[in-house]
Amino acid sequence: MSAGAALANVFGILAVLLTWAALLIWVERRLLALWQDRYGPNRVGPFGLLQVVADMIKILTKADWVPPFADRLVFILAPAVIVVTVLFSFAVIPVAPGIGIADLDIGLLFVLAMAALGAYSAMLAGWASNSKYALLGGLRTAAQTVSYEVFMGLSLMGVVMLAGSFDLREIVEAQRGMWFVLPQFIGFLTFLAAGVAESHRLPLDLPEGETELVAGYHTEYSGMKFGLFFVGEYLGIILVSALIATLFFGGWLGPVLPPVLWFLVKTSVFIALFVLLRAALPRPRYDRLMAFAWKAMLPLTLLNLVVTGAVVLARSG
Amino acid sequence: MQAEALQELGQRFSHAILARQPTADDIPTLWVRPTALVDMLQALKAEGYAMLYDLTVIDERERARRPAAAPESDFTAVYHLLSFERNDDIRLKVPLPGAAPVLPSVTSLWANANWYEREAWDMFGVDFEGHPGLRRILMPPTWEGHPLRKDHYARATEVEPYRLPEEKEAAEQEALRFDPAAWGMERQSADADFIFLNLGPNHPSTHGVFRIVLQLDGERIVDAVPDIGYHHRGAEKMGERQTWHTYIPYTDRIDYLGGVMNNLPYVMAVEKLAGIVVPERVRVIRIMLCELFRIASHLVFYGTFAQDLGALSPVFYMFTDRERVFDIVEAICGGRMHPSWFRIGGVAQDLPQGWDRLVRDFVAYLPPRLDEYQRLVLDNAIVKDRTRDIGAYGPAEAIEWGVTGPNLRATGYDWDFRKRRPYGGYDQFDFEIPLGSHGDCYDRCLVRAEELRQSLRIVRQCLENMPEGPYKADHPLTTPPRKEKTLQDIETLIAHFIGVSWGPAIPAGEAFVGVEATKGSNGYYLISDGGTQPYRVRIRTPSFPHLQMIPFLCRGLFIADLIAILGSIDFVMADVDR
Numbered sequence: 001m002s003a004g005a006a007l008a009n010v011f012g013i014l015a016v017l018l019t020w021a022a023l024l025i026w027v028e029r030r031l032l033a034l035w036q037d038r039y040g041p042n043r044v045g046p047f048g049l050l051q052v053v054a055d056m057i058k059i060l061t062k063a064d065w066v067p068p069f070a071d072r073l074v075f076i077l078a079p080a081v082i083v084v085t086v087l088f089s090f091a092v093i094p095v096a097p098g099i100g101i102a103d104l105d106i107g108l109l110f111v112l113a114m115a116a117l118g119a120y121s122a123m124l125a126g127w128a129s130n131s132k133y134a135l136l137g138g139l140r141t142a143a144q145t146v147s148y149e150v151f152m153g154l155s156l157m158g159v160v161m162l163a164g165s166f167d168l169r170e171i172v173e174a175q176r177g178m179w180f181v182l183p184q185f186i187g188f189l190t191f192l193a194a195g196v197a198e199s200h201r202l203p204l205d206l207p208e209g210e211t212e213l214v215a216g217y218h219t220e221y222s223g224m225k226f227g228l229f230f231v232g233e234y235l236g237i238i239l240v241s242a243l244i245a246t247l248f249f250g251g252w253l254g255p256v257l258p259p260v261l262w263f264l265v266k267t268s269v270f271i272a273l274f275v276l277l278r279a280a281l282p283r284p285r286y287d288r289l290m291a292f293a294w295k296a297m298l299p300l301t302l303l304n305l306v307v308t309g310a311v312v313l314a315r316s317g
Numbered sequence: 318m319q320a321e322a323l324q325e326l327g328q329r330f331s332h333a334i335l336a337r338q339p340t341a342d343d344i345p346t347l348w349v350r351p352t353a354l355v356d357m358l359q360a361l362k363a364e365g366y367a368m369l370y371d372l373t374v375i376d377e378r379e380r381a382r383r384p385a386a387a388p389e390s391d392f393t394a395v396y397h398l399l400s401f402e403r404n405d406d407i408r409l410k411v412p413l414p415g416a417a418p419v420l421p422s423v424t425s426l427w428a429n430a431n432w433y434e435r436e437a438w439d440m441f442g443v444d445f446e447g448h449p450g451l452r453r454i455l456m457p458p459t460w461e462g463h464p465l466r467k468d469h470y471a472r473a474t475e476v477e478p479y480r481l482p483e484e485k486e487a488a489e490q491e492a493l494r495f496d497p498a499a500w501g502m503e504r505q506s507a508d509a510d511f512i513f514l515n516l517g518p519n520h521p522s523t524h525g526v527f528r529i530v531l532q533l534d535g536e537r538i539v540d541a542v543p544d545i546g547y548h549h550r551g552a553e554k555m556g557e558r559q560t561w562h563t564y565i566p567y568t569d570r571i572d573y574l575g576g577v578m579n580n581l582p583y584v585m586a587v588e589k590l591a592g593i594v595v596p597e598r599v600r601v602i603r604i605m606l607c608e609l610f611r612i613a614s615h616l617v618f619y620g621t622f623a624q625d626l627g628a629l630s631p632v633f634y635m636f637t638d639r640e641r642v643f644d645i646v647e648a649i650c651g652g653r654m655h656p657s658w659f660r661i662g663g664v665a666q667d668l669p670q671g672w673d674r675l676v677r678d679f680v681a682y683l684p685p686r687l688d689e690y691q692r693l694v695l696d697n698a699i700v701k702d703r704t705r706d707i708g709a710y711g712p713a714e715a716i717e718w719g720v721t722g723p724n725l726r727a728t729g730y731d732w733d734f735r736k737r738r739p740y741g742g743y744d745q746f747d748f749e750i751p752l753g754s755h756g757d758c759y760d761r762c763l764v765r766a767e768e769l770r771q772s773l774r775i776v777r778q779c780l781e782n783m784p785e786g787p788y789k790a791d792h793p794l795t796t797p798p799r800k801e802k803t804l805q806d807i808e809t810l811i812a813h814f815i816g817v818s819w820g821p822a823i824p825a826g827e828a829f830v831g832v833e834a835t836k837g838s839n840g841y842y843l844i845s846d847g848g849t850q851p852y853r854v855r856i857r858t859p860s861f862p863h864l865q866m867i868p869f870l871c872r873g874l875f876i877a878d879l880i881a882i883l884g885s886i887d888f889v890m891a892d893v894d895r
Contacts, residue, residue: 282623283627
């Protein structure tokens, strides 16, 4: 790849991602409205599309305020962490042949590492806010992330075994015959659950759980610092959706349509699934969520791993 | 039965009973000596009068026409007991002379006496000896005076203009700071420091301005202190300066989701004092409107309960359905949430043409929607997991805490005032009383979901059997009176003129009427001194005792469980604070 092409890739993907994340605000509100028998934002511009612009103007012109009781430096850093780590993760996502920023041999491990780092964002925010609701939110984040990250990585190892590589491009190529969602259905389900938990989305939005903790770890945030958490959340949804599409549904592979479009379509389907989950389900209780992770998801993941391993061994032997 | 028990008690306490007072509501009313009060209440409780239904005070100092039997008294404490076994009420009155009255506390007899005594202290300055923490409850801690005393001003214009300079604001806020020591709470245990978390008065799940201070060990609730009064608007005090007629709109705003359901006990109590019997059509119209409002209120409960559990969508569906109820209410009454549509002796207007089509469409529309909500909310595994066995209590505890309505029936206790004491014509209707069995959050929702169907049944019967006839009673105290005859005879013209200009003068007396309102038993205890305004209006609301129970329900549970409990109780703060 030439330097020019690489730069075009980097900035192209960045631009598309940020626009997409911003647009998702509108998409989610319209989809939720559709499912909830109401209109959603439909006044600003065609179909309310310019609502996003209006929201951005509002959020950017708000006072940049740090509560006097907060730990200033960490308070400001925390929202940046989530955006940066999620954007880093996108570096290894193969969008299509020739589109993508980096081809790491350990691409998948890199994504997992970034996800682990991203969790610090909410924890630090909760801690630095020096407020009780934020602290409880931060504590919940810590517990939830630890619990769900354990099997998040493990749930993907089946895919790695089948593909024989951590490189995301090779994983996609390995699905030419069959999407991994079929042999790795349990892996898909567990990863989906972990993905929802990692991006703090309803029904697993306990770190922010509005009806309980007001806004959880970002209770004290306003203006663009809050906006970064918001964008980070939407970027997280895109990332998890893109990962599901890449790891289980053959990434850019597909007939007739150009590869990029296939990738976008598959990713969008899972984004819509995220919104639908939010519209449909109530929030489980915090301790039940932990119990579910350790007592149901983890054993299930391990079982999946053992069976997959045995099958791979038997086939190669 | 009733007479027997009273006779036996009368003999036992013959030295303590000062007088027996006749009242318009026929509730046995005994004047007793303060010294014998606790013993007598204890005996009554043992006799089956298990619930301290209400406890209030009357400032008698400006009352001109006291009942002949009543002993001298500056303040009178009133204990209203309810017996479910006997389906009977009894009222004890205690005369209290002097400006600083003192009574023994009955908190050791009834758990729910705590808040009632605090309210009596707050509003009237009656001291209760032996109360575990007698402090203000509805008024801010910095308030001076006792507002329901007759010598306390009722309007801001009667005193210096209110100002809130910065120092005063800071002092007021400081007075609200929670001090664990004042409530006998430890700041730490052997192995943990507790967090004291202010939930409210502004919090997404407190359904209004309600504050509850939580003592937390991690996310586990060690203890809780509810703090109410942020929604207090002096509704009872207002009653003393509005005419009987112009007070009706104030009642709408007590349980502000109940609309005309609030008018009903008030106008029925006034009618009892005035001796008005309303025509058949009025009764059916009133029941229909009340049941429509029960549906509207329960729909709000259903949706917000699901929302409190984190389900975002149901509340939108249910509010949309509630709009359909309001469409009917608007067509009939003109208003929506607060139509203030019942009148002393009738309703404001006759039903409009075409009302039956609206109602018919609605009773056909809602049942399939309710099936869908059942699948969406009550059948959901996460909802079940969040609410089963959470915040559970049994019938005995419910009665001890003064719980009525769906929250009582969720325990499996079969008690609905519409069935047990059919008022206003409910005995003419065919409907069932849904019961729960566990008394937990889930059953509280289940009972209400089923009540929606039963209310629809009642509305359908109203639709099919609406009697013809006048929409107002033919009685001089009906307000506003029927006008047809005013231009034909002078007596009717005079009665009409007075009723419309001054308002009706209701004969002196006392009457209590309670109804099965949306959230439990709501009742009005009215005292008339023969004037155009009530002498005293006491509003017994269901939410007040329900909220008092919260610490008892949430100890040892998680914050998330408290949210489920708050959602399941179905309260509105206006109904608590009045």
